[in-house]
Amino acid sequence: MKxxxxxxRVVDPAERRDGVFDxxxxxxxxxxxxxxxxAEGVDRMVxxxxxxxxxxxxxxxxxxREPGYEYKEDLKSGTEAAAAGGFTTVLCMANTQPVNDNAVxxxxxxxxxxxxxxxxxxxxxxxxKGLEGKTLADIGQMADAGxxxxxxxxxxxxxxxxxxxxxxxxxxFNLLVISHAEDExxxxxxxxxxxxxxxxxxxxxxxNAAEEIIVARDIALAELTRAxxxxxxxxxxxxxxxVRAAKKRGVAVTCEVTPHHLMLTDEAVRGYRTEASVRxxxxxxxxxxxxxxxxxxxxxDAVATDHAPHASFEKEVEFxxxxxxxxxxxxxxxxxxxxxxDKVLRLPDVIRLLSAGPAKIAGFxxxxxxxxxxxxxxxxxxPGAKGKIDASRFRSKxxxxxxDGWPVRGRVHYTIVGGKVVYDEGHFNS
Amino acid sequence: MPPKNKDLLGIKDLKREQIxxxxxxxxxxxxxxxxxxxxxxxxxxxxxxxxxxxxxTRTRASFELAARRLSADLLTMTPQASSxxxxxxxxxxVENLEAMGPRLLIVRHGSSGAPGLIARHTKASVxxxxxxxxxxxxxxxxxxxxxxxxxxxxxxxxxxxxxxLIVGDLxxxxxxxxxxxxxxxxxxxxxCVGPATLLPPGLESFGARVGTDxxxxxxxxxxVMLLRIQKERQEKLNFPSLAxxxxxxGLTKERHARMKPEALIMHPGPINRGVEIDPDVADGxxxxxxxxxxxxxxxxxxxxxxxxLSLWGARE
Ligand SMILES: [Zn+2]
Numbered sequence: 001m002k003x004x005x006x007x008x009r010v011v012d013p014a015e016r017r018d019g020v021f022d023x024x025x026x027x028x029x030x031x032x033x034x035x036x037x038x039a040e041g042v043d044r045m046v047x048x049x050x051x052x053x054x055x056x057x058x059x060x061x062x063x064x065r066e067p068g069y070e071y072k073e074d075l076k077s078g079t080e081a082a083a084a085g086g087f088t089t090v091l092c093m094a095n096t097q098p099v100n101d102n103a104v105x106x107x108x109x110x111x112x113x114x115x116x117x118x119x120x121x122x123x124x125x126x127x128x129k130g131l132e133g134k135t136l137a138d139i140g141q142m143a144d145a146g147x148x149x150x151x152x153x154x155x156x157x158x159x160x161x162x163x164x165x166x167x168x169x170x171x172x173f174n175l176l177v178i179s180h181a182e183d184e185x186x187x188x189x190x191x192x193x194x195x196x197x198x199x200x201x202x203x204x205x206x207x208n209a210a211e212e213i214i215v216a217r218d219i220a221l222a223e224l225t226r227a228x229x230x231x232x233x234x235x236x237x238x239x240x241x242x243v244r245a246a247k248k249r250g251v252a253v254t255c256e257v258t259p260h261h262l263m264l265t266d267e268a269v270r271g272y273r274t275e276a277s278v279r280x281x282x283x284x285x286x287x288x289x290x291x292x293x294x295x296x297x298x299x300x301d302a303v304a305t306d307h308a309p310h311a312s313f314e315k316e317v318e319f320x321x322x323x324x325x326x327x328x329x330x331x332x333x334x335x336x337x338x339x340x341x342d343k344v345l346r347l348p349d350v351i352r353l354l355s356a357g358p359a360k361i362a363g364f365x366x367x368x369x370x371x372x373x374x375x376x377x378x379x380x381x382x383p384g385a386k387g388k389i390d391a392s393r394f395r396s397k398x399x400x401x402x403x404d405g406w407p408v409r410g411r412v413h414y415t416i417v418g419g420k421v422v423y424d425e426g427h428f429n430s
Numbered sequence: 431m432p433p434k435n436k437d438l439l440g441i442k443d444l445k446r447e448q449i450x451x452x453x454x455x456x457x458x459x460x461x462x463x464x465x466x467x468x469x470x471x472x473x474x475x476x477x478x479x480x481x482x483x484x485x486x487t488r489t490r491a492s493f494e495l496a497a498r499r500l501s502a503d504l505l506t507m508t509p510q511a512s513s514x515x516x517x518x519x520x521x522x523x524v525e526n527l528e529a530m531g532p533r534l535l536i537v538r539h540g541s542s543g544a545p546g547l548i549a550r551h552t553k554a555s556v557x558x559x560x561x562x563x564x565x566x567x568x569x570x571x572x573x574x575x576x577x578x579x580x581x582x583x584x585x586x587x588x589x590x591x592x593x594x595l596i597v598g599d600l601x602x603x604x605x606x607x608x609x610x611x612x613x614x615x616x617x618x619x620x621x622c623v624g625p626a627t628l629l630p631p632g633l634e635s636f637g638a639r640v641g642t643d644x645x646x647x648x649x650x651x652x653x654v655m656l657l658r659i660q661k662e663r664q665e666k667l668n669f670p671s672l673a674x675x676x677x678x679x680g681l682t683k684e685r686h687a688r689m690k691p692e693a694l695i696m697h698p699g700p701i702n703r704g705v706e707i708d709p710d711v712a713d714g715x716x717x718x719x720x721x722x723x724x725x726x727x728x729x730x731x732x733x734x735x736x737x738x739l740s741l742w743g744a745r746e
């Protein structure tokens with residue numbers, strides 16, 4: 001099987017490549033990147049003139065909801081949403097029902113994703129059994145079954161001794177530990193930032209400190225255990241400063257930021273808009289500015305979606321009862337391209353944060369780049385195409401987004417996984 | 431003139447002129463009530479549903495009476511939170527009520543923002559009768575009305591020079607927010623004092639002065655508004671004990687004696703006697719000093735709510 005992608009702007013930050021080239025894929029791998037590659041014997045030609053050819057995007061933080069919450073999303077709809085968003089690999093979090101805290105569930109996810117999934121699915125196992133923060137989950141057995149890291153995401157491991165053990169133990173299996181940093185005693189029920197908006201609305205707010213305390217703790221524990229720590233959905237200036245300083249000391253810590261924390265402030269919840277109810281909460285303008293600066297300076301290693309689909313009946317309720325989270329796979333690229341328009345980032349930076357950055361964190365060799373010999377995971381998109389975010393056309397089963405109607409640029413035309421075109425101008429081929 | 435906003439969800443959304451209009455209407459209502467014992471017919475033939483998810487005998491009764499005085503067809507519902515947990519959402523419930531074609535829905539709910547959520551699913555005008563820690567607009571309107579009536583202020587739009595001191599639980603009190611917005615919009619100076627744990631961030635951005643020293647602010651106040659301490663929610667978490675609260679933020683006889691003689695003492699009720707306020711001060715049994723107008727507040731609830739219901743009920 002040979003695919004030739006002709007005349008696109010090939011942007012491969014890992015290889016420092018940015019120019020008009022052809023990309024030839026043979027038997028699932030990138031074979032050649034060059035000019036005027038011959039089309040002989042090619043099974044499929046893709047004309048990418050005027051478009052960008054990038055390494056397939058990798059999402060470190062997705063909730064695919066299967067097993068257990070298939071009414072919100074399942075492995076098929078979630079991976080279709082991923083493909084439509086230009087993602088070729090997604091890491092799915094463990095807070096399913098039952099929780100992915102044992103090899104049986106991990107195997108189920110891996111097998112089912114292989115059967116019905118459109119893109120690659122790599123599960124993240126739970127740190128603790130049942131996400132209860134009490135005893136370690138079957139981490140080693142899950143590692144054998146295919147997880148690449150562990151996280152109690154959705155919950156914070158509040159017991160520092162258990163978190164220490166998790167880091168030590170995970171290190172033995174060369175697994176990443178992903179921290180959902182939230183001091184639950186301090187954050188209370190808040191899914192809104194503590195500040196004037198929360199006060200005005202009469203909602204319990206969560207202060208930046210609730211996140212920063214755990215970021216500081218987990219960095220200290222990573223230093224102690226020499227394990228690999230990744231901070232999920234980092235949202236405050238203070239957290240970023242902690243990560244920056246830790247990296248300087250040589251601690252193995254990385255972090256991700258979501259598009260919504262880069263685009264919105266806590267003002268977005270005005271009118272009790274539950275679509276903007278997320279954890280960690282949308283923060284102040286000052287935090288948003290700091291996160292954007294952190295992207296520019298390279299302190300932020302990756303952009304991750306925290307794709308969290310919910311049914312409308314879970315959102316159209318009283319604010320404090322509303323499920324937290326928003327759908328993100330299909331809006332990530334256009335929102336990130338806004339950062340290019342806002343002159344925060346250059347296009348290659350956006351691509352790096354969506355591909356090479358996450359690949360490195362997840363430890364994926366031969367992904368996140370178009371270097372010959374790598375997996376032929378490729379996203380072809382038109383960065384200039386004007387449009388509007390339209391939730392009614394999401395491939396995800398859920399519609400919860402505060403970005404509905406936003407004017408954006410960027411349309412994904414093709415998503416290629418392992419040399420197969422899985423998303424082709426709106427159509428899926430699994 | 432009927433208000434432009436479909437709903438009355440909070441004072442924050444009202445313009446100064448709208449507040450003045452409600453107060454002027456309330457003043458006329460009060461005069462009409464005094465001159466004739468007959469019912470008014472502002473809401474004749476219109477259905478009003480009193481929807482109270484949270485128990486509140488006083489506010490509920492006040493709205494009921496106001497609606498009856500205006501000849502509304504009144505229905506009061508007090509759904510238990512439990513009936514809604516059996517899979518019925520607020521949305522479902524409101525869509526059912528909608529079939530009855532109510533003109534006004536008066537909503538009291540324990541969750542901030544719930545009346546706004548209801549408002550999105552009904553054509554009726556929703557009047558917020560207190561939601562969570564958000565707002566209690568009619569309470570603020572009747573508080574302002576009471577201040578104006580007692581101090582013989584006839585230009586409601588100009589409260590410049592009036593020093594209002596709001597004391598206690600600024601964090602959870604919906605009455606505090608609504609009053610802060612109302613008095614600020616009318617030009618009064620508002621100071622919020624309470625234990626630092628009950629002073630949420632951002633009060634300054636709404637135009638309030640903020641402090642923790644009740645004794646320092648007390649002598650300059652023209653109105654001292656004491657907020658109810660929700661004992662079960664607060665004690666231990668936000669301050670060490672009720673005794674300590676009273677020592678620093680209670681309106682004791684001794685503090686009462688240091689108030690301006692023409693100042694007013696207000697409390698939205700129900701009072702925790704001996705906590706926020708000394709029982710004798712509350713009942714006006716202490717000689718001299720500031721006046722307690724707590725019962726006037728209750729009394730003025732009727733004309734003010736009549737004004738609100740008739741104004742919002744007149745919208746088409
Ligand atoms: Zn999380």
